[in-house]
């Protein structure tokens with residue numbers, strides 16, 4: 027492509043980079059996405075496909091709320107159908123501590139006008155007969171949210187970006203950030219420089235490396251998370267919501283055809299060096315998670331068949347909320363989305379396009395997402411991740 031100064035160079039063709047590039051191209055910017063591998067080859071195709079409105083922080087609720095119309099209307103807007111299925115979410119608690127946390131979360135959600143029902147044990151069993159075996163004493167149900175196919179989302183954004191005249195350069199590794207008189211003026215890559223008026227750091231778990239090229243220290247934290255698709259003896263009914271046991275820290279959702287997607291960090295949520303990441307799930311984790319999921323929901327056996335499994339990285343921060351800011355003049359950071367990057371990608375695309383054009387993002391105050399928050403005692407953290 028012609029490399030005369032671009033309006034915007036986006037680093038990373040994950041769901042965040044593609045959504046940002048699409049919105050910028052749609053607004054008329056001359057934009058390129060620089061990706062070292064293939065679109066979606068990072069974390070954006072390792073997800074459970076989850077979209078939910080029930081979070082533990084106002085910011086995540088607002089970002090989902092901004093994104094939902096795009097998910098509901100994706101086939102019309104992007105010409106491909108990621109089969110968004112609205113199942114809702116049911117958080118479950120047995121211990122007093124987890125029940126209290128769910129009650130606090132319900133208060134927050136009701137204050138934000140999120141449809142939320144707080145249920146007791148008998149109420150849960152009455153509503154979902156298939157959950158007669160669960161031991162939970164408290165349930166928080168939000169009917170808004172579900173899951174979709176992340177591969178189709180990536181394909182849809184990629185196609186729409188091309189339709190808008192945006193460019194995707196594959197097999198290109200960003201190796202440095204060009205800075206002139208305190209302003210970022212592009213990047214250097216394995217195939218030479220890309221001068222640009224704005225650079226967007228959407229490098230997922232590598233966002234800290236890119237920040238380092240610009241002389242910044244942003245404390246991103248990657249955490250390893252794994253998922254399995256299992257086929258139990260008794261089919262898992264499609265009508266069940268996404269189930270999250272907050273005591274055991276495991277979750278399950280129907281995956282169609284009687285299969286279920288299961289996962290959970292079961293108390294182990296430590297940071298991982300992205301360089302050491304491997305895609306294979308661990309056999310020990312698979313044994314433990316099937317056992318805990320079986321005890322939690324009574325829908326699958328501890329030795330149920332594994333159809334497929336994988337490991338990925340939550341590209342996160344210490345408070346599980348993203349960094350969204352102009353880190354230096356000309357350098358916008360949009361990274362650290364933990365377990366919410368897929369569901370929030372439409373909102374992030376719109377917000378970053380506003381930031382590049384100098385507009386205040388409409389309807390949302392993102393000032394609390396600046397990296398400056400890490401130098402102060404933390405006031406807000408997202409605690410409902412799973």
Ligand SMILES: Cc1cc2nc3c(=O)[nH]c(=O)nc-3n(C[C@H](O)[C@H](O)[C@H](O)COP(=O)(O)OP(=O)(O)OC[C@H]3O[C@@H](n4cnc5c(N)ncnc54)[C@H](O)[C@@H]3O)c2cc1C
Pocket residue numbers: 037038039040041042043060061062063064065066067068069070071072073074075076077198199200201228229230231232251252253337338339340341360361362363364365366367368369370
């Ligand atoms: C097991 C698991 C389950 C999850 N489930 C959900 C879920 O249900 N819902 C949800 O919303 N989120 C979920 N997530 C989180 C979600 O995957 C991430 O938040 C999201 O994918 C982040 O997108 P991204 O575009 O920032 O990063 P990525 O998809 O990782 O994209 C970053 C891209 O940057 C490229 N890159 C990096 N460095 C360079 C460089 N120097 N030069 C060029 N290219 C570079 C990479 O190759 C990569 O393609 C899950 C994550 C995991 C691991």
